[in-house]
Amino acid sequence: QVQLVQSGAEVKKPGASVRVSCKASGYTFTSFYIHWVRQAPGQGLEWMGRINPDSGVTNYPQKFQGRVAVTRDTSISTAFLDLSRLRPDDTAVYYCAREEYVNFDYWGQGSLVTVSS
Amino acid sequence: FMLTQPHSVSESPGKTITISCTRSSGSIANNYVQWYQQRPGSAPTTVIYEDNKRPSGVPDRFSGSIDGFNSASLTITGLKTEDEADYYCHSYDSGIWVFGGGTKLTVL
Numbered sequence A: 001q002v003q004l005v006q007s008g009a010e011v012k013k014p015g016a017s018v019r020v021s022c023k024a025s026g027y028t029f030t031s032f033y034i035h036w037v038r039q040a041p042g043q044g045l046e047w048m049g050r051i052n053p054d055s056g057v058t059n060y061p062q063k064f065q066g067r068v069a070v071t072r073d074t075s076i077s078t079a080f081l082d083l084s085r086l087r088p089d090d091t092a093v094y095y096c097a098r099e100e101y102v103n104f105d106y107w108g109q110g111s112l113v114t115v116s117s
Numbered sequence B: 001f002m003l004t005q006p007h008s009v010s011e012s013p014g015k016t017i018t019i020s021c022t023r024s025s026g027s028i029a030n031n032y033v034q035w036y037q038q039r040p041g042s043a044p045t046t047v048i049y050e051d052n053k054r055p056s057g058v059p060d061r062f063s064g065s066i067d068g069f070n071s072a073s074l075t076i077t078g079l080k081t082e083d084e085a086d087y088y089c090h091s092y093d094s095g096i097w098v099f100g101g102g103t104k105l106t107v108l
Helices: none
Strands: A003-006 A010-012 A018-025 A033-039 A045-051 A068-073 A078-083 A092-100 A103-107 A111-115 B008-011 B017-023 B034-038 B045-048 B062-066 B071-076 B085-093 B096-099 B103-107
Touching: A003 A092, A003 A103, A010 A018, A018 A033, A018 A092, A018 A111, A033 A068, A033 A078, A045 A068, A045 A078, A045 A092, A045 B096, A078 A092, A103 B034, A103 B045, B008 B017, B017 B085, B017 B103, B045 B062, B071 B085
Parallel strands: A010 A111, B008 B103
Antiparallel strands: A003 A018, A018 A078, A033 A045, A033 A092, A068 A078, A092 A103, A092 A111, B017 B071, B034 B045, B034 B085, B062 B071, B085 B096, B085 B103
16 A cells, blocks of 8 residues: 655754655655645645656745755655755644645655754 | 635534635636645545545545636535544646645534
8 A cells, every 4th residue: 555654753953954754655656746745833734845756856836945855765765855944933744745646645644843942 | 826715614514515715826727626634633635636536435525616716616515523624725837836725614
């Protein structure tokens, strides 16, 4: 069965960087885009970017360009989200999701990142 | 572009509700709309994809449509208490993906 398993919770100080991983199993990793979506406490969903695991090509919304990088390691079927220059308002649950055509059909369990001095 | 949803909707069990999702620019008909349900503490799950398709396991009480005011709608008939959740619309354009702000459905 398809699974996306994310790395655990992180606590970071303002200005630091964080890496969240998303390990895929149960399907051919290179056949489906992986997206990253975050959700601040009590807030809605916010799209952060995506990667084509086959080519490595990425797309980001303008808000995060320069501060977010999405990469992958096909040898371990894992996608990564790197977020730099962390601020307290980056505190959120970060999700990875698989895209089947236009639908985000499978999601990871979420990884809580807390940014606090 | 942005997708705008009502902040909250409430209705009684057995009734019907409709949640709207209005696109701010560009035609909503040009790119598929998805709807996700999210219960507290859980990841979102799809209830409608490609405007009006239901994944297996989603009851036919859930339906989606594209309307005439550059909007999409999610309709839930025969409301059940288990439908109480947050609902998000979702679409894309030119490689950029957008979520609506979410609608909190209360079934009381």
